[in-house]
Amino acid sequence: MPGGSFRSDKGNPAPAPPPPRPDNQHQHHQTRGPLPPPPPPHRVAPRAPVPPPPPPKLRRGCCCRLLCCLVLTIVTLAVLLGAAALALYLAFDPKAPRYTVDRLAVSAFQVDPTLTARARFDVTVTATNPNTRIGIHYEPGSDLGVWYAGTRLARGALPAFYQGHRNTTTLQLALGGQVQLGGAVVSAMQDAQRTGAVPLLFRADVPVRVQLGGVKMWKVTSRVKCDLVVDRLMDVSSSSPIKIKTSDCKFSIKL
Template structure:
């Protein structure tokens, strides 16, 4: 038989078989050894995906419970504040400047401006069921434009329900390089209309019944127009506009 004829003959009935796969169980392991069941060494990939949804489910439950508790606390606080508001009906205290006297206003040899004012102010607590503790550290000051002329301390006291308290506060201060400021004040004095600003900064504690709450701050500002800056004389307050607010 020729060589080219031999090359066309192929074996029949011989098919290629895939290589044998490694068994899941080692061959030398026995299912009946010591009465224990046969253990599988390799976990199929399809079974390894069941742990992830379980962890996600626990995380989602924790987030839902946390959000629920947070919303519940907000609702409880809002309901408590609403009940307190209905029961006590809180109102802001208000203040009015009664008199203003300049005890001293002079230019020193070092060209600093010395000022001493005496202010009488009425503090009014309009609340029927709320008392106010005026704590230590309260300040009152008088300003001209953006310059503080003098400052004094507000006394510490307790103000009861629907009470009016008159405070006499002495203010004093010294401003460096006061010659320019003194000239401006004298010019305003000639017109008979001197704009001044009275600022109040008072830490207070609110008393609801027998409960004393945490401290808050009463911040106030009174825009005043006075007719004169004469020393040792009562000054006529021609205009007064006061605004007050509370700050936590």
């Protein structure tokens, strides 16, 4: 053995056994009983579907209120305009003008072998304004004509003038023209000539402005239609004037 060391005669002693461990596990199992089962694994619940947004009640409500306000405004304006029109009617008491064709002279009417008719009429028209507070401005651009069976025989124009309150104006008008007639129209005209009753139509479309006091209103078209029956048309060589047997004039406004 190396120096400085010693050895027991009895050899190396056996290692000491470890101290006994208390049987706590055995006691614990005896006192606690069996262990509870492990909890089930956690599962995430599926998300519920997102409900659709509610209908736009507020927007519909705003639209309904706006529509009601618009209708109320229109009704209010209509009532105010009606009241204003009634007030004007009561204040001015408007009456329709009257027109008559007093005289119709045929200074020329010829039908050549090609059935081309050349005509000239001298017409006397009387216009009466019965209103006490309303004047009538007859504007340029009028269109006058004499018709037979839907065919215009002559045309002319009315001079521009102003007709005051309670005024009667007599106008001397000259109408002329040239038109191609059909054989049926010429035959019908000759038959009416033999019976002494030739139907004619005098029509006038005249732009006018009504003046209420000192205010001149907007322009409208005054239409006059006169149904005439004359004793003859084609025989203009006779010295006796053409007679108007019947005359029926109607007045209307064309907006």
